[in-house]
Amino acid sequence: MNNSATTRMISKIALEYNGNDKGMAELAAVNFLLGSNPEDQFQEMKIVADRNSKVKKWALTGYISPPEEIGKSLTDEELTDIAIEVLRKVGVMDLNQFRLDIHNSTKQKHIHFVVNRINIQGKCTVKSRKIGERFGEAVRQICQERNLKTDVEIGIEKKAEMLKSLTESLRTSNNFEELISKMRAKGFDVQLSSNVKDGISGMRIILEKDKNPYTERQYKAGYTLSQISNKLRISEIKLLFEIKQTFRKNLQNTTTLNDLRKKLQQDGFKMRVQYKGEFKPNQKNEIQDIFINKVQPFDIGQQKDGFFFKKYQGFSLSAIDNVFGSLLKPVFTPSEIRNREDDFTTTTTTTTTTTVKSTTIDTLQEIASEVIEGFLKPNYVSQQEDEWWRKKRKMRR
Helix, strand or coil: EEEEEECCCCHHHHHHCCCCCCCCCCEEEEECCCCCHHHHHHHHHHHHHCCCCCCCCEEEEEEEEECCHCCCCCHHHHHHHHHHHHHCCCCCCCCCCEEEEEEEECCCCCEEEEEEEEECCEEEEECCHHHHHHHHHHHHHHHHHCCCCHHHHHHHHHHHHHHHHHHHHHHHHCCCHHHHHHHCCCCCCEEEEEEEECCCEEEEEEEECCCCCCCCCCCCCCEHHHHHHHCCCCCHHHHHHHHHHHHHHCCCCCCCHHHHHHHHCCEEEEEEEEEECCCCCCCCCCCCEEEECCCCCCCCCCCCCCCCCCCEEEEEHHCCCCHHHHHHHHHHCCHHHHHHHHHCCCEECCCCCCCCCCCCCCCHHHHHHHHHCCCCCCCCCCCCHHHHHHHCCCCCC
């Protein structure tokens, strides 16, 4: 269950908000309050709070918000009992004034509370130190006792759902605008942050049904990208989009695999071809996948592994783009393939790529059919194969 608790100095507005909720609030419980309206109740609380001049932030305010699927199964009485049990665990006693109201104006039923930390005898019974943390622990303990999902368990499930939807959307998006649109279609709101130095520098993902405008000040809905995954970074997403856009641009006017490689090199990217099975010289070799990486200046360190990015391979096109095959298919017609077959000559790459010698090099049309077979299951070139090719190149020098 989402929850929040904080100590502060309040005015009658806090009690008015508790008892309003667009006219849909339902009074759940009151203790040691005689007045029937918020202003009178506030005056009663203030008189008691003034009995302890040492405590300035004399009120404890917050809420408990069960997820929609749990909230539907809880009666108002059960939700009220949970809230009171939790408040008792953080120090609220029988002599503390409080008011609890259930709000129903949003999809998720939730309960708000205003508590006087000073009891009617003038003693502060609710310690302010780490109150939010202690309150959250109390909520989780009560949930476990009642066999209800805790906020931590719910958070893990939501993060997993967000990561799955995000990675799926990244594979079918070419820029942040498309990503936001596709995530919205899945029920998520993607909020980007930026700065002058880096441009887009952060991301927060919010489940639309979790939005609650009435609790935004106390609880910021959703999770940042770093909270969702410690491997997928905003820099990786930006590079992923850059590679997809560069690849599409160069593919439009490409006639051979070698042409594509050269065009990518001109734009600052290196391409590596992975063949299916053992490479056999002087004959047709089937292509398993294509890896693209950005050429980094010598003074910049090697980028670390990410969710999609592998520092020794780069980005697998079959892993980052669902429509990779359809992009390649329109490049050639059968007649164009036959007319250009003689133009496909020896392709020599740098030390980070594979050397290809073949009388008939695979066209991009043929590459597509092979990549589709291994769709979303990249099988990276083994270190043994890399070592074999390094030794072979040294012998030719």
